[in-house]
Amino acid sequence: MNLNPILLYVDPGSGSYLVQVIIAAVLGALFYFKNLWLQIKVFFFRPKKNEPPVKNDAPND
Amino acid sequence: MTKLPAHPASFRDNSGFVFAENGTLYRQVNNNYKSHYELLLQSGLYEKLIEEKVLVAHEEVSTPIADADMHYKTLRPELVPFISYPYEWSFDQLKDAALLTLSINKTAIEHGMILKDATAYNVSFKKGRPIFIDTLSFETYNPELPWIAYRQFCQHFLYPLFLEHYCKIPAIQLLSVHLEGITAAFAAPLMPWKAKWNLGVRLHLLLQQSVSANGKGRTIQFSKQKMLQLLSHLESVVRSLKAGYPEQTTWNNYYEETILGKDYLHAKAAIMKNWLSSFSGKTIVDFGANDGYFSQLAASYCEEVIAADFDASCINRAYLQHHPNIYPIVLDLTNPSPAIGFNNEERSKLSDRVKPQLSFALALVHHLAIAKNIPLASIAGFFHSFEGDLIIEWVPKSDEKVKQLLSNREDIFDLYTQDQFELQFANYYTIEKSALVPGTDRILYSLKRK
Numbered sequence: 001m002n003l004n005p006i007l008l009y010v011d012p013g014s015g016s017y018l019v020q021v022i023i024a025a026v027l028g029a030l031f032y033f034k035n036l037w038l039q040i041k042v043f044f045f046r047p048k049k050n051e052p053p054v055k056n057d058a059p060n061d
Numbered sequence: 062m063t064k065l066p067a068h069p070a071s072f073r074d075n076s077g078f079v080f081a082e083n084g085t086l087y088r089q090v091n092n093n094y095k096s097h098y099e100l101l102l103q104s105g106l107y108e109k110l111i112e113e114k115v116l117v118a119h120e121e122v123s124t125p126i127a128d129a130d131m132h133y134k135t136l137r138p139e140l141v142p143f144i145s146y147p148y149e150w151s152f153d154q155l156k157d158a159a160l161l162t163l164s165i166n167k168t169a170i171e172h173g174m175i176l177k178d179a180t181a182y183n184v185s186f187k188k189g190r191p192i193f194i195d196t197l198s199f200e201t202y203n204p205e206l207p208w209i210a211y212r213q214f215c216q217h218f219l220y221p222l223f224l225e226h227y228c229k230i231p232a233i234q235l236l237s238v239h240l241e242g243i244t245a246a247f248a249a250p251l252m253p254w255k256a257k258w259n260l261g262v263r264l265h266l267l268l269q270q271s272v273s274a275n276g277k278g279r280t281i282q283f284s285k286q287k288m289l290q291l292l293s294h295l296e297s298v299v300r301s302l303k304a305g306y307p308e309q310t311t312w313n314n315y316y317e318e319t320i321l322g323k324d325y326l327h328a329k330a331a332i333m334k335n336w337l338s339s340f341s342g343k344t345i346v347d348f349g350a351n352d353g354y355f356s357q358l359a360a361s362y363c364e365e366v367i368a369a370d371f372d373a374s375c376i377n378r379a380y381l382q383h384h385p386n387i388y389p390i391v392l393d394l395t396n397p398s399p400a401i402g403f404n405n406e407e408r409s410k411l412s413d414r415v416k417p418q419l420s421f422a423l424a425l426v427h428h429l430a431i432a433k434n435i436p437l438a439s440i441a442g443f444f445h446s447f448e449g450d451l452i453i454e455w456v457p458k459s460d461e462k463v464k465q466l467l468s469n470r471e472d473i474f475d476l477y478t479q480d481q482f483e484l485q486f487a488n489y490y491t492i493e494k495s496a497l498v499p500g501t502d503r504i505l506y507s508l509k510r511k
Binding site: 016017018019020021022023024026027028031 | 206207208211212264265268269272281282283287288290291294
């Protein structure tokens with residue numbers, strides 16, 4: 001098995017700190033795009049979903 | 062003042078240590094942990110975790126004091142009847158222990174604290190569920206810093222679960238030789254190509270392997286929101302993992318498909334119930350428990366049953382029943398959990414952790430004697446190394462299962478006879494009762510330890 005000799009001398013905590021910063025950035029970005037996508041979906045699809053009750057309730061219809 | 066020695070496994074954390082006096086286990090809290098301990102109580106975290114039954118409760122006592130120089134408090138933790146180690150767990154046991162650790166960490170963060178370590182040895186099982194047993198693992202939370210125990214969590218929980226899920230290998234049992242957990246360098250090359258497209262594997266395993274010391278000296282900026290996102294992601298990754306046990310293992314359909322049928326089981330259960338009705342002990346060990354059919358029966362007659370089998374798939378099924386009195390463990394009787402760790406004292410061998418008043422060895426002796434070539438004298442000696450009496454089933458050569466075992470090999474077992482069986486076990490036990498299981502040639506023996 002190949003063990004990275006540099007890793008063997010890295011403090012166990014600090015070594016994983018950078019990884020967590022990167023993971024947090026990726027998750028943050030994913031979360032941002034997921035939210036954006038949800039907003040887009042809501043923007044385009046919500047009126048349609050609400051249409052039937054609006055139509056039924058509208059006095060002019 | 063005389064100092065009481067710390068438990069051999071309790072030396073890594075300088076916040077305190079576990080020690081024993083007159084057979085009772087205590088935990089000393091050292092002065093340097095005072096502020097964290099006070100926060101644990103004052104923040105309401107301790108109360109919350111006790112209410113959720115996920116942390117072992119304790120009471121503060123004035124004596125004994127193990128080391129007066131460092132002493133702040135002495136705690137007497139609630140007793141956990143049997144401590145099992147991660148390498149004795151099945152997939153869902155390790156998975157539930159991982160989810161418990163993450164959930165406790167999230168609760169801790171909401172109370173201004175965080176887990177400073179995340180070893181699987183901080184978790185044990187009680188009443189069929191995992192429970193956190195290290196009260197001193199919590200420290201004051203600094204939102205600017207990432208999780209100090211993140212890598213340890215990955216090595217102790219996530220990577221063994223990844224290996225079981227993606228590679229279908231019994232990686233959890235590897236923890237007995239990797240006491241600090243499975244490293245990224247070990248696990249990453251074993252991942253199949255399709256796993257490398259999984260976000261959880263990519264972020265928590267492959268990334269960790271590729272990022273080395275380059276971050277040293279950089280300013281790390283973190284936040285509570287990032288921390289909670291990280292923990293939630295870990296939770297969803299762990300939740301998505303499934304046991305990789307094959308549909309059909311050696312033993313997982315033993316009871317369903319046994320050629321001996323249900324009549325055999327019922328007949329045997331009737332004899333066992335009759336014999337157990339006079340049992341007054343506390344602990345029973347069921348060796349070769351399969352998925353715990355007879356462990357469940359035994360559980361009505363004692364406080365705890367250790368159900369041991371080498372087939373992790375069977376033990377997983379036994380665990381998933383969450384029986385409050387049953388402690389399922391994966392154990393190979395031909396290579397039982399040894400004493401390991403620093404000075405061979407950190408993790409004790411099984412016979413030091415369990416002192417049963419009675420053991421079962423049902424439908425087992427032929428596997429040890431014929432499939433594993435262990436002489437009857439050695440088998441008798443092995444069971445005698447555990448305290449207490451023994452209920453054992455003699456399976457003769459005329460039995461279908463023994464015929465199957467001998468069908469593809471030379472019969473070198475001239476000494477595998479009922480007379481020899483009784484003779485060898487008589488060195489350690491007195492035969493109290495015996496009964497033929499109706500419809501078979503098998504005989505149950507109730508043996509009293511000499």
